[in-house]
Every structure is written in structure tokens, then in C-alpha cells.
Amino acid sequence: MKVLVLNGPNLGRLGTREPDVYGSTTHDDLVTLVGDTGRDLGLDVQVRQTDHEGELVGWLHEAADLGAAVVLNAGAWTHYSIAVRDAAAQLTGPLVELHISNVHRRESFRHHSVLSDIATAVMAGFGVDGYRLALEWLARRPS
Numbered sequence: 001m002k003v004l005v006l007n008g009p010n011l012g013r014l015g016t017r018e019p020d021v022y023g024s025t026t027h028d029d030l031v032t033l034v035g036d037t038g039r040d041l042g043l044d045v046q047v048r049q050t051d052h053e054g055e056l057v058g059w060l061h062e063a064a065d066l067g068a069a070v071v072l073n074a075g076a077w078t079h080y081s082i083a084v085r086d087a088a089a090q091l092t093g094p095l096v097e098l099h100i101s102n103v104h105r106r107e108s109f110r111h112h113s114v115l116s117d118i119a120t121a122v123m124a125g126f127g128v129d130g131y132r133l134a135l136e137w138l139a140r141r142p143s
Contacts, residue, residue, distance in 0.1 A: 001042075002068040002093075003138060005034050005131065006059050007049040008075035008084075014100075014128075025128045037132045041139040053077060053084065060087035069093040071134045073100065078113050085114040094141065096134045099124040 007027070010017055015026035025033075031047045038045030050056050056077070063070045070091055077084045078097070088095055097115045102125030116122050121137065123130045 001044065001138065002066055003038065003043050003045045003071060003135065004059060004063045004068050005045060005047040005071045005135075006056060006063075007047070007073045008056055008077050009051045009053075010075055011073060012049045012051065030128050030131065033128065034131050034135065037135045041135055043135060043139055045135065053081060057083050057087040060084070060091065064090040064092060067092045069096075069138050071096045071098055071131060071138075072115070072119075073098045074115060078103075078115055079109060080114065082114060085118065088115055089118050094120040094138060096120060096138065097122045098130050098134055100127055100130060101125060 012027050014030060015024055027049060034045055034047050048059055056074070060070065064087075070088070070093065072088065072095060074081065074084050074097075078099070095118065097113065097119040104124065113122075121134075123134055126133055
């Protein structure tokens with residue numbers, strides 16, 4: 001199974017950005033964790049991060065065309081980007097919406113997602129371990 005793990009704005013700063021919220025794992029550490037987990041599970045996984053909304057939209061179009069599964073941490077775009085939502089709505093493979101923190105215990109503007117109603121599954125509050133859990137769930141999911 002092909003899986004694109006797509007990370008949105010500010011996630012490239014993991015490890016230095018609000019470590020009390022997001023932990024001390026860097027984005028490079030996350031790439032290693034996801035790559036190792038994917039190999040162990042027999043998944044073809046690519047991890048990408050962007051601070052540019054149009055680039056994320058393009059990656060979602062690519063995933064739709066490939067029929068790939070997507071683990072999407074859209075960051076702040078989760079809460080307001082109709083462009084990201086519309087691109088994600090075109091996916092034919094499963095979509096896991098992922099948040100490192102429990103967004104429902106944070107500021108009220110983070111409580112709403114424009115993605116949740118189109119996501120196959122939503123994970124929040126598991127830290128970076130949520131990526132491993134999402135990949136394990138995808139690997140066990142019937143085709």
C-alpha cells in the first residue's frame with residue numbers, strides 16, 4: 001500500500017516549536033519513525049512537509065490520482081482551509097486526519113476541523129506516536 005504522510009505549516013519546526021505541546025521529537029526524527037514503521041509493516045511510505053498551502057493541495061491531488069492512503073496533519077489549515085478540504089475530498093484511498101496534540105483541550109478555534117467529516121479516521125493527542133498508530137491501522141485495514 002502506498003501511503004503519503006503529509007504535514008502542513010510549522011510542523012517542520014517540531015522539537016523547537018512549543019515542546020510542551022508537541023514534544024521534543026524533531027521532524028527528522030518523525031521521518032525516521034514513519035519510515036521505519038512503514039518498512040516494518042510492508043508499506044510504501046513517503047513523508048512530506050510544507051508551509052505552502054498550494055503545495056499541500058498538489059500533493060493531495062497526486063495522492064488522489066495514485067489511489068494512495070493519506071495520513072494528513074494539516075496543522076492550522078485543518079481549521080479553515082477549504083482548498084485543502086476540497087483536495088482531500090477527491091481522495092479515493094483512506095484519509096487519516098492526525099493531530100499531535102489533543103486539539104479539543106486547546107484553544108476553541110482548534111476544536112473545529114473542516115476535514116473530519118471527509119476523513120476515514122481522526123487521531124488526536126497521541127503525540128508523534130499517532131503517526132505509528134495511523135500506519136498500523138492502515139496496514140490492518142481491509143483493502
